[in-house]
Amino acid sequence: MNKKELIESIADAADISKADAEKALNGTLATIAETLKKGDKVTLVGFGTFSVSKREARTGRNPQTGKAIDIPARNIVKFKAGSKLSDAVN
Structure with missing residues (x-):
């Protein structure tokens, strides 16, 4: 949809x-x-909760060259499904 x-x-x-x-x-x-x-969090009872989590800076590798690259810190959005949504899907 x-x-x-x-x-x-x-x-x-x-x-x-x-x-x-x-x-x-x-x-x-x-x-x-x-x-x-x-x-802040957004909680929709029965549907789920949206929240923000901090991802720390880290070192990764370029898969093509194998060269080390710096990946900056950033905020990521998380969603945890509520019980009613989980039950509706299963």
Whole structure:
């Protein structure tokens, strides 16, 4: 499912226009991104938890040349599925 199909599904489920569903989805995604950028967690009970984790700088290897390269530190986003989502999938 892509974003367009998700918007159509939201519009049908909530009985709203596709434009309103797109605004709601974009607003939700922007809010999640802003919250994670601040370093906070986003917990949607039953669905899952989005969080940010710090990955330290490290040394890696270029697979083509075998030469050592420095990989900078960065923040990564993690998602842990909630029980209801896990149960729905299994």
